[in-house]
Amino acid sequence: MxxxxxxxxxxxxxxxxxxxxxxxxxxxxxxxxxxxxxxxxxxxxxxxxxxxxxxxxxxxxxxxxxxxxxxxxxxxKAAVSLDMLHMPLTLAGGNDFAGLMSTLEIRRALEAEAAALCAVRAGKAEIAEIERKLDIMEEAFQTRAGMSSDEDWEFHQAIFRASGNPLFEQIIAAMYELFHRFWEHPLGVRDFGHASFPYHRTIFNCIAAHDPEGARAEALKLIATVEDDLKRGAANLKLSDRK
Amino acid sequence: MxxxxxxxxxxxxxxxxxxxxxxxxxxxxxxxxxxxxxxxxxxxxxxxxxxxxxxxxxxxxxxxxxxxxxxxxxxxKAAVSLDMLHMPLTLAGGNDFAGLMSTLEIRRALEAEAAALCAVRAGKAEIAEIERKLDIMEEAFQTRAGMSSDEDWEFHQAIFRASGNPLFEQIIAAMYELFHRFWEHPLGVRDFGHASFPYHRTIFNCIAAHDPEGARAEALKLIATVEDDLKRGAANLKLSDRK
DNA sequence: TGCAGAAATTGGTTGGACCATTGAACCACT
DNA sequence: AGTGGTTCAATGGTCCAACCAATTTCTGCA
CATH class of the missing domain: 1.10.10.10 (Winged helix-like DNA-binding domain superfamily/Winged helix DNA-binding domain)
Known part of the structure; x- marks a missing residue:
């Protein structure tokens, strides 16, 4: 039957x-x-x-x-085709510290993998593009004393794009808003993101040298510094709440 | 200005x-x-x-x-709140081999990280729940000669849920349909997934022992076997296409 | 009591009307 | 030429009233 x-x-x-x-x-x-x-x-x-x-x-x-x-x-606004698959994610309440840490854990998973894949697959053109974004970011970092979040973001996007897997870019782009809610209000940490700055170039160097595990390790270090900044910010916030 | x-x-x-x-x-x-x-x-x-x-x-x-x-x-159908954030992902043409490999790369990134987090955070209750799913899955595997994809899925879901980060479960749940499009038509490989079977228990053992790096390593091995199966299937398919 | 059929409820669709915004064409004035 | 204002048609946004289709609830007969 x-x-x-x-x-x-x-x-x-x-x-x-x-x-x-x-x-x-x-x-x-x-x-x-x-x-x-x-x-x-x-x-x-x-x-x-x-x-x-x-x-x-x-x-x-x-x-x-x-x-x-x-x-x-x-x-x-995007390419559409007949065999599209939609995966609407809705996540509630990313407005607190725990919510941001959650997104960072996702980012750690994806960013490390994407950097590794990128080191394997990126061709000359992709590497050049990433380096261009990196130069722009470093320039902005020097000029504007550390406020380079947009350029920072473009650098990471370039890596995701060069990973050869469109899903990375899509997922991370969808979470962009979530990350940036906090970038704007960095929990009182004025030099938020400063610590992560040098790792951008080390990541790039590993990618350019086609060293996937190195790229993965540097990406993990970068996320770790952001996490530290965040925890520091949360501690500050708790203190100031208590007045 | x-x-x-x-x-x-x-x-x-x-x-x-x-x-x-x-x-x-x-x-x-x-x-x-x-x-x-x-x-x-x-x-x-x-x-x-x-x-x-x-x-x-x-x-x-x-x-x-x-x-x-x-x-x-x-x-x-889901909990709604005022501060929800929507991240609709649409991916085109997931019907081919490359599309499935893309999803597997995402899964590798998330599954490894989730297993590691789970090993750190899972309490007694969560570990018991995961073991319950594992037992069910192994039972089904013995009984139905390898057809245990639903139970397999529930095992992984339990890990994601115990990772302490709701985003893992949400993202992976959104991709469920994509994975299962292929689970049903495993490219002609009859024993698709067999090779990955033993790793489920090794992953669980690492989680139960609170060994995050071990859990990560085992999860990576599991995904690797699935990738191998997939490549094998793609090769078969190419041959049979050629008649 | 049990159940088939009527009636009410609810989402799905239609057609038509009008409003608000946009952008192009046109015009007057400088 | 260029600046600014006016007109006007095109287009998405909203509204209304009615009807269709699926579902649920009620009703009355056997």
Whole structure:
């Protein structure tokens, strides 16, 4: 007895709309930044109500695939294809010390692995790009006395991108906001991140030398210094809370 | 000259609806599985159109926070709070060999770190729970001649849960579907996963002995065997493609 | 009491209308 | 030429009222 009967598909209007739209995007080879048809046109072409089109687009908007600008149109924000897989993560309450430590543990896991992979796989072009970001970051660090979080971030992004695995960049990009909530309010530690500065170049050196285990070790050291800074900040905060 | 003028915030109806709804859920202490008010009631109470309520709920549904059942109602699927952070990941084309290898690299990074953290933090209760899952899995493995993917999964989940960091479980749970697409069609390798079987107990032993580096090493070995199986499968597939 | 059918409830869809924002075209003035 | 203002069409955002489809609840008959 075959007990696997696929669930019957009665009505899944907006899903169908999304599938059709994804097909359209692929066929027209639309990339990020390009404008897709207006809601009214989509509704007419797909023979559904404009409201249904809107619900479908709302889903894509929530997934960050699309951006809607009133009065202007709807624009692609990322590459879409028919066989996309969505993994929406929602994590609650990252506003406290424990929450930030949690994200740092994730970052330690990913950053170490990505640095190692990068050391194995990065080609000449990728290494040059990483070094460029590193130079920019060091320049900013000197000029602005340690405030180089944006440039710092771009350096790490370049490593993730060169790891040859798009998932690293995606996951870490999704957590960017979470990290940066704190970067802005570094728990009272004024020189937050200073200690981690030198490791950026040591990581790069290992990558350029194609030394995966070295890169992994240096990445771990970097995260460890950030953790220390954080703990120090939390201790300060506790003291000042107590007044 | 200050060249940073933040864009002004005019109207954001559906966002406001979600915020209000999140507040309501918190106030009423609604948990997963519980039913929330009708769309019509929400529309009336919030003084917005039912359409707007629907757009807001559609976003939550897309994020997996809520489930809508026609004729029945809308039900919470996860805990929601006001300070949630959403990180929708969408990855394209996970249907090929490269896509699965990508997910395995993520899994290697997270699984190793989680096992190590677990070895440090797991208490008696957590260790007992993990051993229970391990026993179930080994039982299933003996009985069903190697088909124990569900039980296998629960074992790993238990480790993630005992790592003391909820993010591990969330990320890996989000990738569950991706992993299991292949578990079902293991590229023609009939004994897929057999080689990894013994490492489950060695991982557990290290955790129970509070040996983080040992647990990390065993976890890495486990992933390595899965990677080998996968490569073997890909090779087979290539051969059979060629007929 | 048990159960089939009616009725109410609830999410899903439709079509039409109007509002708010945007951007382009046009125009007047300098 | 360029600056600023006006008009106007296009587009997303919101609203309304009705109906459809699935589900749940109620009702009344056997």
């Amino acid at each position: 075959t007990d696997f009967l696929p669930p019957i598909q009665t009505t899944a209007r907006d899903d169908a709309v999304l599938k059709a739209l994804a097909g359209f995007v692929m066929q027209e080879k639309l990339g990020p930044g390009e404008k897709l048809p207006t809601e009214r046109i989509l509704a007419e072409r797909l023979k559904v109500s404009r409201n249904t089109v809107r619900e479908a687009l709302t889903r894509w908007e929530g997934l960050g695939l699309v951006e809607r600008r009133q009065g202007s149109g709807t624009y692609l | 200050t060249d940073f003028l933040p864009p002004i915030q005019t109207t954001a109806r559906d966002d406001a609806v979600l915020k209000a709804l999140a507040g309501f859920v918190m106030q009423e202490k609604l948990g997963p599985g519980e039913k929330l008010p009708t769309e019509r009631i929400l529309a009336e109470r919030l003084k917005v159109s039912r359409n707007t309520v629907r757009e807001a709920l559609t976003r939550w549904e897309g994020l997996g926070l809520v489930e809508r059942r026609q004729g029945s109602g809308t039900y919470l």
